[in-house]
Amino acid sequence: LSWQESSxxxxxxxxxxxxxxxxxxxxxxxxxxxxxxxxxxxxHQELDSCRVEEFHVPGNIVRVFADQGxxxxxxxxxxxxxxxxxxxxxxxxxxxxxxxxxxQLELRFQHNSYHSPRxxxxxxxxxxxxxxxxxxQPGRSPLVERSFVQLHKSLLFKLSAALKDGxxxxxxxxxxxxxxxxxxASGSPRSLCAGSDALEAASLLVVTLxxxxxxxxxxR
Amino acid sequence: SPASPPxxxxxxxxxxxxxxxxxxxxxxxxxxAPQGYLANYCRGDCxxxxxxxxxxxxxxxxxxxxxxxxxxxxxxPCCVPVRLSPISILYYDNSDNVVLRHYEDMVVDECGC
Numbered sequence: 001l002s003w004q005e006s007s008x009x010x011x012x013x014x015x016x017x018x019x020x021x022x023x024x025x026x027x028x029x030x031x032x033x034x035x036x037x038x039x040x041x042x043x044h045q046e047l048d049s050c051r052v053e054e055f056h057v058p059g060n061i062v063r064v065f066a067d068q069g070x071x072x073x074x075x076x077x078x079x080x081x082x083x084x085x086x087x088x089x090x091x092x093x094x095x096x097x098x099x100x101x102x103x104q105l106e107l108r109f110q111h112n113s114y115h116s117p118r119x120x121x122x123x124x125x126x127x128x129x130x131x132x133x134x135x136x137q138p139g140r141s142p143l144v145e146r147s148f149v150q151l152h153k154s155l156l157f158k159l160s161a162a163l164k165d166g167x168x169x170x171x172x173x174x175x176x177x178x179x180x181x182x183x184x185a186s187g188s189p190r191s192l193c194a195g196s197d198a199l200e201a202a203s204l205l206v207v208t209l210x211x212x213x214x215x216x217x218x219x220r
Numbered sequence: 221s222p223a224s225p226p227x228x229x230x231x232x233x234x235x236x237x238x239x240x241x242x243x244x245x246x247x248x249x250x251x252x253a254p255q256g257y258l259a260n261y262c263r264g265d266c267x268x269x270x271x272x273x274x275x276x277x278x279x280x281x282x283x284x285x286x287x288x289x290x291x292x293x294x295x296x297p298c299c300v301p302v303r304l305s306p307i308s309i310l311y312y313d314n315s316d317n318v319v320l321r322h323y324e325d326m327v328v329d330e331c332g333c
Contacts, residue, residue, distance in 0.1 A: 005245075012323065018250040020312040026252055030310060030320045034253060037308045037322070049306040049322040062320040063313075093315050212324065 013061075013095065013210060027064045029054075029205065050213035057101040059207035065089040067202035072176070082123070083179040086130065089204045092171040095211070102207040103159040107177070108200045109151055122182040123148045127157065130176040143175065147182075151198070159204075173204065233264035233274055233299030235331050252310040252318070259327055266297040266333035275302050275332025284333075302332035 009017055033054050052059045069086035087105075094100075105127070127144040128136040144157050163173070177199075241256035242248050248255065268284045270276040276284075280297035287294045304325040313319050 013321065014313070016314060017247075018312050018314045020250055020316050022316055023312055024316065024318065026310060026318050030318055034308050034310050034320055038254070049324050060322045064318050066317070090315060093313050093317060210321075 013212075024066060027203065027205070030062060030064060033062065050209065052102075052207050055102050055104075055207060057207055058213070059101045059209050060213045061098070061208045061210050063093070063206045063208070065091065065204040065206065067204070069174075069202075080180045080182070081178060082181060083177065083199060085177045085199060085202075087127075087173075087175040087177055087202050089173040090171070091173060091206070094171070094206075094208065097211045098208040100163060100206060100208050101160070102205075103163050104205045105157040105159055105175075106203050106205065107155045107157075108202070109153055109155075109198045110200045111153065111198060123151060124178075124180050124182060125155075126178045126180075128176045128178070130174045136176050151179075177202070231265050232271075233262060233266050233331050233333055235260045235328050236263050250312045252312065254307070254309070257307055257327065261328060262299045262301050262331035264299045264331070266299055270297075270333055275330060277333070280333040297333040299331055299333060301328045301330070303328075303330035305329050 005017065009015075033052070036054070050058060050060050052062060066089075067087050068090060069088035072084045072086055125144070125146050125148065126142040128142050129140050130136050143159065146157075159173075238259050238261045239256055240259045242251045243255065266274060266276065266280060266284065268288045270281055270284055276297070283294065283297050287296050305327045306322055306324045307326040308320060308322050310318065310320050
């Protein structure tokens, strides 16, 4: 049975039978897509299984990678820096020949804002491509740069274009996340950055087109 | 009172019910959902003459004719899936990531000869 099972798993796109060690909760977005597909009337006349309609992109595999990075020590002198964290996503499970069609980073915070905004105060968020040690690659401009008056509970960033440009080094994605208060804000840096542990989790949603979908379709 | 006559299953080629439970094959630890699904399978005869509802190919029609002439040398056409539909599966991969994958050709909707 074992070789039969291996053969079946291979045809389903798995190198071995998974045995989850620390199973994480299923991300709500994946549940929603699953339930929507499940509720479609059968047979699925109108369903293209090589397209993820929810994101309007080609693809038949949707993965959510958990962040495996760590908080980085603040470097001096950067008094207005609230948070500096390495984001590390191990993408080695992507199979040879899979084509990435969408990548979306989600940052979830414990609450909707670091603190009550004061007049003129702006929070700036930057994401830099980095090496696995957490050092931003020299001379590289931020992948994402955005200003907020107030941080929301969840922030989404499309990274598809950046990754397609070949900025994904090897089989993983390493980024440095920085959140800082604008230098023009009044008050001490510490008070402006109160709650710098507010980042709850980061995850990367990746949509890919597997080999099955990439094969040319036979003419009718 | 007389018992109602037993329902005799049709011997003709058509989809039969088959529920695949992932726990029966020992995959329940890593497949999150569904726990199983109605996959169906094809079984039945493709007799001479092939009726229209048997979804027969031209090849099957000719093979049936040859079979009627030479039953020993040529078998009857087979009853096989002619239309299948996809399902989606949510599972944990080898790195504990959650994956949603759409698999084509998982459910037998129609059979034919």
